[in-house]
Amino acid sequence: MRWMLRKDLLILARSRVMVGVLVLYPIVVALLIGLAISRAPSKPKVAIANLSPPGATVELGGTRLNVGHYYSQLFSQVQPVPVATRAQAVAAVQSGRVLAAVVIPANIASRLSSVTDQGHVEVIYNGDALEQSFVHSTIEAALSQANLELSNQIRRVAARVIGALVQGGSLGVPGAPQNLPGLSAIPGILRRVIAHQPQGADRAQLEHLADFSEFAAQNLGVSREVLSTVSQPIQVQSTLMHGRRTPLDTYAVVVAVSISLMFVCVLLAAGGVALEREEHTLARLVRGLVSREQLIAEKLLLAAGCAAVVAFAMLAGIGAFVGLDWGRVGQWVAALVVAALAFAALGVAIGALAREVRAASLLAFLLSLPLAFLALVPAGAVAGGVYDAIRAISLVFPYKAALQALDAAVNGSSPGLGVSLAHLLALTALFAVLARLGLSRAE
Amino acid sequence: MIGSTSEPLLAVRNLGKRYGEREALRDVSFEARAGERVAVIGPNGAGKTTLLSIVAGALRPSTGSVSLPPGRVGWVPQQTALYSRLTVAENLELFARLERSPDPRAAVVTMLEQAGLQERASERVERLSGGNRQRVNIAIGLLSEPPALVLDEPSSSLDPRQRERLWRFICAHSEQGRCVVFSTHNVAEAERYAQQVIVLADGELLFSGSPQELARAAGTDGGLGFEGAFVEFLRERGH
Numbered sequence A: 001m002r003w004m005l006r007k008d009l010l011i012l013a014r015s016r017v018m019v020g021v022l023v024l025y026p027i028v029v030a031l032l033i034g035l036a037i038s039r040a041p042s043k044p045k046v047a048i049a050n051l052s053p054p055g056a057t058v059e060l061g062g063t064r065l066n067v068g069h070y071y072s073q074l075f076s077q078v079q080p081v082p083v084a085t086r087a088q089a090v091a092a093v094q095s096g097r098v099l100a101a102v103v104i105p106a107n108i109a110s111r112l113s114s115v116t117d118q119g120h121v122e123v124i125y126n127g128d129a130l131e132q133s134f135v136h137s138t139i140e141a142a143l144s145q146a147n148l149e150l151s152n153q154i155r156r157v158a159a160r161v162i163g164a165l166v167q168g169g170s171l172g173v174p175g176a177p178q179n180l181p182g183l184s185a186i187p188g189i190l191r192r193v194i195a196h197q198p199q200g201a202d203r204a205q206l207e208h209l210a211d212f213s214e215f216a217a218q219n220l221g222v223s224r225e226v227l228s229t230v231s232q233p234i235q236v237q238s239t240l241m242h243g244r245r246t247p248l249d250t251y252a253v254v255v256a257v258s259i260s261l262m263f264v265c266v267l268l269a270a271g272g273v274a275l276e277r278e279e280h281t282l283a284r285l286v287r288g289l290v291s292r293e294q295l296i297a298e299k300l301l302l303a304a305g306c307a308a309v310v311a312f313a314m315l316a317g318i319g320a321f322v323g324l325d326w327g328r329v330g331q332w333v334a335a336l337v338v339a340a341l342a343f344a345a346l347g348v349a350i351g352a353l354a355r356e357v358r359a360a361s362l363l364a365f366l367l368s369l370p371l372a373f374l375a376l377v378p379a380g381a382v383a384g385g386v387y388d389a390i391r392a393i394s395l396v397f398p399y400k401a402a403l404q405a406l407d408a409a410v411n412g413s414s415p416g417l418g419v420s421l422a423h424l425l426a427l428t429a430l431f432a433v434l435a436r437l438g439l440s441r442a443e
Numbered sequence B: 001m002i003g004s005t006s007e008p009l010l011a012v013r014n015l016g017k018r019y020g021e022r023e024a025l026r027d028v029s030f031e032a033r034a035g036e037r038v039a040v041i042g043p044n045g046a047g048k049t050t051l052l053s054i055v056a057g058a059l060r061p062s063t064g065s066v067s068l069p070p071g072r073v074g075w076v077p078q079q080t081a082l083y084s085r086l087t088v089a090e091n092l093e094l095f096a097r098l099e100r101s102p103d104p105r106a107a108v109v110t111m112l113e114q115a116g117l118q119e120r121a122s123e124r125v126e127r128l129s130g131g132n133r134q135r136v137n138i139a140i141g142l143l144s145e146p147p148a149l150v151l152d153e154p155s156s157s158l159d160p161r162q163r164e165r166l167w168r169f170i171c172a173h174s175e176q177g178r179c180v181v182f183s184t185h186n187v188a189e190a191e192r193y194a195q196q197v198i199v200l201a202d203g204e205l206l207f208s209g210s211p212q213e214l215a216r217a218a219g220t221d222g223g224l225g226f227e228g229a230f231v232e233f234l235r236e237r238g239h
Helices: A002-013 A016-038 A067-075 A086-094 A108-114 A129-167 A186-195 A201-231 A248-278 A292-319 A326-353 A357-375 A384-396 A398-411 A417-442 B048-056 B088-098 B104-114 B130-142 B160-175 B187-193 B211-218 B225-236
Strands: A045-050 A057-060 A063-066 A079-083 A100-104 A122-125 B008-019 B022-033 B037-041 B063-066 B073-076 B148-152 B179-183 B196-201 B204-209
Touching (some): A002 A292, A002 B088, A016 A248, A086 A100, A086 A122, A122 A129, A248 A292, A248 A357, A248 A398, A292 A326, A292 A417, A326 A417, A357 A384, A384 A398, B008 B048, B008 B179, B022 B179, B022 B196, B037 B160, B048 B073, B073 B130, B104 B130, B148 B160, B196 B211, B196 B225, B204 B225, B211 B225
Parallel strands (some): A045 A079, A045 A100, B037 B179, B037 B196, B148 B179
Antiparallel strands (some): A057 A063, A100 A122, B008 B063, B196 B204
8 A cells, every 4th residue: 555655646746736726726715715704794885864963962851862872873883974965865875886875864863852752764775685685684783773772871861860759869850859858768757747647637648648659669669670671671691502602713714624625635535546547557456456445545545644734734824813722733633634534535435436537526526515515504594304405415425524523623612523523434434335336346 | 488388377267257137258268378379359349358357357257267366467458557647667666566576676677678668767658659658568467477468459559560569579478488368359460479369259259279270160261361261250150
């Protein structure tokens, strides 16, 4: 096997263009995919026609809220393109300069101050269905966030007023009485007065008033908590079921490296076996010089070794720019080597079916690329039945397992590294058996 | 000399090969002695390559046996089985090592000399002419110094001058006592270089004997020449 390995390395060394393409092309594809995954969608350009007067404030319970603060919630999630009028906003949308426009009316501050009237914001859309969907979601989310912010402000003001009514103090509203006694103090005051009152109708009325003020103080106190609940009825508390959270950028690294590993491995292994057929040397070899099993093992080692080195170099290179945990380097190597073996076994099986290198390379490309994309389809993105089919396909081809192994090795995600490695080893054995069956055709 | 001329060096007994329902070879037997050259001739699809591949151990027979194991039969397949990106010497050395030659480097030097390829030793196979590739192909078949050499249409892609040089090379090896079994479509080559001719058609052995005996069996009295006698022989038997 040593001489066969030496021979293949010599052939590789003399096929510099092929090796260059074999290494560079997958790396470029992997980096593009990684970039696409890691980069969040850019903020849509939205024209903002703010027709409210500069410095307009909303007055709630004596507290002034700057309308500009309310807008900033909206502006932070889009690329704002300021326009002066609604007509200019419409024109900007129609010309395609922006994907949407938000028109903030002049009376928004007064309507919000009235508390009883809702403020209205007009949103104007353009673009294709995808763009509309994206910009619609972004603006809806931004408006919801701004509404929540405003509602929190209102809750805080209302709670302060209720607090002053219950506990006493000043409302802070011009013209309102200062140093209020507070509802909670009134029952005590009344009961002290009642103690000096003779029995009779006046005393009964005073006792009735004391009971009412005690009841009112208790229930107004509760209403502050009720306001909190009403303003934000659902609060998000995140719990991750397994492992730890994978940051998007390191996940993108894992995707990029696993795709590179797959391409280099599958193409090299498939091409290596197909070359033996193309050069008509396979029959000469298997008539006693090298067994078919040895030949499969040699091609596995060659492809897995070369691809694992390329992938490790890529991972280490990216690691210089993205924060990777070098303390896990042993796990990286284990994941890369076992994943490379599984990909190489798939490649050898493909090569055993093809009669020439070009056919093997084409078959390897045609099979690998969709498998990689299928493995990246998230649950819920397609119908349940389709996703089950995707899972079944991903189970019998090595890409998904390799991605999970590398993700576990690099990011400590789940399923654990051991499970993925066992899966990959099982697939290695499966494809090696298929390759052996394919090589029976050497006759 | 590799062996005695009286005892058969290679004995092929009742060989048969089936591919599913199709019978590619049916009950073929022949013997070859040391120094003897045996030509296998027949129309396309007769089973010549199948027979030679089985004799060389590259194909398993469905029935029958070959007296020599694959390691003692040198095989020269129809298409040159070489690594085109390796040099002539690298190809020879690789196969010498795979053949577990006791001294691979010495075997390479010997073969380069015998095949007249010393000048081309460091040239990549992809840059060689068809004739030189075939010489390397044959040299690899001879690396283990086997007592029997099997060549599948060795001269098919060569020009007359290259063919002449090839046959001189092959004859030199058979004269050293090696038995040579070759297939050819060039019937004149069989008449000129073979002591024994085997005629196959549809996987069946139709004739085994000397070229002269084949001419007599065709009943042409030499009037049609050897090629004409061969065609007549096949025609009479429905091929």
